[in-house]
Amino acid sequence: GAGVSQSPSNKVTEKGKDVELRCDPISGHTALYWYRQSLGQGLEFLIYFQGNSAPDKSGLPSDRFSAERTGGSVSTLTIQRTQQEDSAVYLCASSLAGAGQETQYFGPGTRLLVL
């Protein structure tokens, strides 16, 4: 079966522009997560969805970041007015039900470069 897919795989944008990153989770997975991986910083949690609602948005670094999930499936992470410090790999993961010990299945990531 298909794994988690993300698009685009790479994105280069200019400072100040908005970007949208897409995640298609594994079919049937109710939980979806966004993480950011910066050089030397490890994976940083951004937001968690259970179905279409986001019970935990605590990791979003500023109000320029937002995310939504529709139909319990696809999710979009939007970064407005991008800054150079937003450059990173944005990883999406999904799991069956969102329990703490569940396996999270990661997509390949979107590499964002803000010039």
Added chain:
Amino acid sequence: TQLLEQSPQFLSIQEGENLTVYCNSSSVFSSLQWYRQEPGEGPVLLVTVVTGGEVKKLKRLTFQFGDARKDSSLHITAAQPGDTGLYLCAGPPYGGSQGNLIFGKGTKLSVKP
């Protein structure tokens, strides 16, 4: 704030050598997971340890969870070039939402033939 500290940050060894990487915290975790990430890909789960003192083996990889559930180690016997990658430990934050994980910064392993 719960943190997971991994050491060493980088490790370069010859094929056939043994190695151990560590994941330490001052906080108790209900469970810890180990992932391996290869360039251009997302992390892939290797193992989850749940019980203090637990030891799990996956072929040449041995994972141990500390008795106090504050630390974990990964030991690789007779490393092979295919073991090359970034090894990450992760755990659910205490009292946090059910979903998200706290990750260490990883150990980047290079095994030379």
